[in-house]
Amino acid sequence: MCPTQSTIFLTAEETERIRNTFKSRLQRCKDLAGQPRVSGDSKASMSQVAAVSFMADITTTQRQDNIVAFAVGSPRVLSVRRVAPVVKVVAFSWTVVQDPFGETERLEISLHKLRYGDDVLESGSVFEIKEPYFTLSDEGHPTLRVDHPSDIMQSSSAFVTPQDIEASTTKTAQMYKEEGNAALKNQELPRAHANYTQGLHLVTTDGSAQEDFAYDLFRNRAHVNLALHRFDAAKTDALASLTGREDKKALDSKAYFRAGCAAHGMGEFHEARRYFQEQQRLAPYDKLAAASVKEMESRLREQATGAYSFKKIKASLLNGRPRVAAADFTSNVGIGESCRGRGLFAKQRMDPGEIIMVEKAFCVVLGNEEKALTAMTYDVRDDRIRVTPAGLCRAIAQKLQDNPSLVEKVTDLYSDYPGLGKQLIIRDARPVIDIFQIHDIVARNAFAIGPAYPDDHRGKHAENNNMHESTGLWITASYLNHSCVPNGKREMLGDLMVLRATQPINAREEITHSYDGSSDIEARSAALLKTWGFACSCALCVVERAETPAVRKKRQQLENEASAFIERNDVIGAKRISIVKARRLARAIDDTYNEGYKGLPRSACQGIQDWLAEATIR
Numbered sequence: 287m288c289p290t291q292s293t294i295f296l297t298a299e300e301t302e303r304i305r306n307t308f309k310s311r312l313q314r315c316k317d318l319a320g321q322p323r324v325s326g327d328s329k330a331s332m333s334q335v336a337a338v339s340f341m342a343d344i345t346t347t348q349r350q351d352n353i354v355a356f357a358v359g360s361p362r363v364l365s366v367r368r369v370a371p372v373v374k375v376v377a378f379s380w381t382v383v384q385d386p387f388g389e390t391e392r393l394e395i396s397l398h399k400l401r402y403g404d405d406v407l408e409s410g411s412v413f414e415i416k417e418p419y420f421t422l423s424d425e426g427h428p429t430l431r432v433d434h435p436s437d438i439m440q441s442s443s444a445f446v447t448p449q450d451i452e453a454s455t456t457k458t459a460q461m462y463k464e465e466g467n468a469a470l471k472n473q474e475l476p477r478a479h480a481n482y483t484q485g486l487h488l489v490t491t492d493g494s495a496q497e498d499f500a501y502d503l504f505r506n507r508a509h510v511n512l513a514l515h516r517f518d519a520a521k522t523d524a525l526a527s528l529t530g531r532e533d534k535k536a537l538d539s540k541a542y543f544r545a546g547c548a549a550h551g552m553g554e555f556h557e558a559r560r561y562f563q564e565q566q567r568l569a570p571y572d573k574l575a576a577a578s579v580k581e582m583e584s585r586l587r588e589q590a591t592g593a594y595s596f597k598k599i600k601a602s603l604l605n606g607r608p609r610v611a612a613a614d615f616t617s618n619v620g621i622g623e624s625c626r627g628r629g630l631f632a633k634q635r636m637d638p639g640e641i642i643m644v645e646k647a648f649c650v651v652l653g654n655e656e657k658a659l660t661a662m663t664y665d666v667r668d669d670r671i672r673v674t675p676a677g678l679c680r681a682i683a684q685k686l687q688d689n690p691s692l693v694e695k696v697t698d699l700y701s702d703y704p705g706l707g708k709q710l711i712i713r714d715a716r717p718v719i720d721i722f723q724i725h726d727i728v729a730r731n732a733f734a735i736g737p738a739y740p741d742d743h744r745g746k747h748a749e750n751n752n753m754h755e756s757t758g759l760w761i762t763a764s765y766l767n768h769s770c771v772p773n774g775k776r777e778m779l780g781d782l783m784v785l786r787a788t789q790p791i792n793a794r795e796e797i798t799h800s801y802d803g804s805s806d807i808e809a810r811s812a813a814l815l816k817t818w819g820f821a822c823s824c825a826l827c828v829v830e831r832a833e834t835p836a837v838r839k840k841r842q843q844l845e846n847e848a849s850a851f852i853e854r855n856d857v858i859g860a861k862r863i864s865i866v867k868a869r870r871l872a873r874a875i876d877d878t879y880n881e882g883y884k885g886l887p888r889s890a891c892q893g894i895q896d897w898l899a900e901a902t903i904r
């Protein structure tokens with residue numbers, strides 16, 4: 287993750303204290319592994335923590351090398367009922383749950399929220415926890431813990447009361463539809479979804495619409511799925527709701543519109559245009575259909591040619607829409623093998639200033655959004671404390687849960703921890719998401735992009751512009767490797783990344799950009815190692831490392847002097863004497879570079895040379 291603004295500075299004492307806290311908790315977990323827990327007072331558990339445990343057959347589990355827990359043995363699925371309100375803390379929430387035998391435990395769930403602010407634990411009262419395990423809470427209490435979003439399911443089968451069963455047998459599909467519509471009207475999307483699904487169970491046998499009624503339920507559920515950003519399911523539902531009947535043209539056009547929106551949401555512009563055209567065929571006077579076809583045509587043009595209206599994009603940014611309406615333009619680049627793992631290569635020659643690629647974020651969390659959250663993490667693998675964009679990890683996990691067809695795009699990205707591998711695994715009709723794998727993918731591939739509204743320092747968005755770091759994941763750009771002498775430079779327009787050539791690039795040449803722009807080799811090497819886990823061996827690093835510390839120190843002093851000079855001397859109307867002084871400074875910095883720097887950038891000179899260029903042009 288680009289550390290630009292997410293870097294925090296801890297004193298040596300603070301670092302040590304945090305490290306010791308983590309380590310001692312880890313040690314206590316290890317000590318407890320395999321030990322039966324002492325039963326407590328079950329009343330107390332309702333207010334604070336668990337009493338009697340389910341841990342007759344506790345086994346030690348080393349989860350993903352970084353979390354040591356003591357786990358409940360078989361069965362690997364635990365059915366529990368929530369028996370207490372949910373306590374929400376920033377990065378997790380917890381409650382007290384009871385198993386079918388009446389035993390209570392604390393249950394903690396990390397980073398999972400449904401859309402529209404619903405906490406997973408609040409979404410229902412009966413859950414099934416897969417691969418359950420115990421760990422210790424922040425306060426040192428044993429707690430059942432769910433880290434992976436796919437490890438918890440709202441249960442419909444367990445704990446069903448006789449009244450529930452009776453109600454479900456007397457309800458008709460019509461009643462479910464009406465309840466679904468009422469829930470939808472109140473924006474209770476999960477409830478609306480559940481009602482349409484129950485209705486569909488009654489009127490379909492194999493998931494296909496066989497009765498007229500089923501078409502309505504599929505069409506309505508498509509709408510809910512769209513609102514929940516479950517584009518895969520929205521498209522499937524919308525297409526299942528097509529009747530093909532002359533007397534249902536209006537409804538079918540609505541279904542095509544929903545299928546088009548779902549395809550659009552997935553960035554499938556060809557497919558989306560096809561559905562919007564079908565909508566238009568069935569409803570020729572529908573203005574929305576015509577506008578949607580037109581919009582898809584613009585996206586397809588951007589995708590094919592890389593011709594964007596940046597003026598329009600900038601205007602929409604200033605109007606408070608940082609998620610830009612634009613397509614990706616990636617046809618000039620391809621993934622290939624490089625000496626740095628996989629990399630991105632040019633398919634054709636490109637000139638300086640030319641666009642190499644343009645990409646919309648796969649997922650972005652803006653600093654001023656409620657879901658923005660950074661967490662301090664301690665990684666036992668390398669004994670390091672880092673700032674993690676936990677909100678971004680959560681948003682990516684949510685998007686993948688909602689859209690299984692996107693999983694492999696993300697799991698293909700570079701990460702140290704292989705997790706469940708790159709292939710999509712579906713269990714109980716849901717993709718299995720390993721949050722630690724997402725964490726590692728984010729750590730090595732995500733970018734920090736600065737404030738949500740970059741050009742709005744004093745404008746209407748200025749107030750909450752910088753509350754948190756904005757972070758995002760760009761899939762194609764994630765294959766870009768670092769170079770201290772890069773041939774590409776990125777610029778952000780909201781969530782749109784524009785990568786331009788900074789020097790001529792030949793076809794089949796690897797494209798690189800700079801992960802860390804520090805001119806000081808020590809600082810740069812430390813950041814590259816800590817954040818991306820590699821030691822750079824580019825030509826610039828080689829010559830810089832070969833220099834004596836005295837030379838580097840002298841250059842740093844002169845660079846600082848140059849920065850102070852630029853700060854003091856306004857470039858507009860610069861006096862002759864200032865220009866002479868600037869020239870002297872630039873020469874002095876340049877003289878610190880030896881002949882090994884031939885053809886390499888002399889970045890310490892940059893600031894003062896830019897000042898001189900501007901001062902002498904006037």
Ligand SMILES: C[S@@+](CC[C@H](N)C(=O)[O-])C[C@H]1O[C@@H](n2cnc3c(N)ncnc32)[C@H](O)[C@@H]1O
Binds near residue numbers: 731
């Ligand atoms: C964003 S990914 C880049 C794509 C990656 N090479 C791959 O195979 O998918 C970042 C990772 O690539 C590797 N990498 C990037 N630039 C590198 C460089 N200049 N030298 C060595 N490894 C590099 C590091 O492992 C880093 O954590």
